[in-house]
Amino acid sequence: MFKQAIPVLHVSSSTQAEKFYEQLGFQQQFAYRPFGGVDPCYMGFARDDARFHASSFSGDGVSGGVIVLIVSDVDAIHAELVAKGVAIDTGPISQDWGNRELYVKDADRNSIRFTQHLE
Numbered sequence: 001m002f003k004q005a006i007p008v009l010h011v012s013s014s015t016q017a018e019k020f021y022e023q024l025g026f027q028q029q030f031a032y033r034p035f036g037g038v039d040p041c042y043m044g045f046a047r048d049d050a051r052f053h054a055s056s057f058s059g060d061g062v063s064g065g066v067i068v069l070i071v072s073d074v075d076a077i078h079a080e081l082v083a084k085g086v087a088i089d090t091g092p093i094s095q096d097w098g099n100r101e102l103y104v105k106d107a108d109r110n111s112i113r114f115t116q117h118l119e
Helices: 016-021 074-083
Strands: 006-011 025-032 041-048 052-056 066-069 092-096 099-105 111-117
Touching: 006 074, 016 025, 016 041, 016 052, 052 066, 074 099, 074 111
Parallel strands: 006 052, 066 111
Antiparallel strands: 025 041, 041 052, 092 099, 099 111
16 A cells, blocks of 8 residues: 655755755754765655655656645745745746746755645
């Protein structure tokens, strides 16, 4: 039985990724640095019930991935991120398919898409 899927984003700098995702309101749950340095690193982030991992190990994906996060209020997320100085890539925008969406990108061009299902 399936229980959960956890996306993994590839990042080039774990410290840069940590700062960015914490700015988005995520808390780092763990960081695995087996060689004692800053990178490579495999780490996990969480905010409320949303979870994802980020990795600077060379075999863990490629930069430019996408995570879709279902949220209850895109406009509140937008206000929060703007207040923190986060650059907004797209939105907030109401899409033809019934979603309100907001996109931001990290330094590795990974797209974090906040999506609210409109009723």
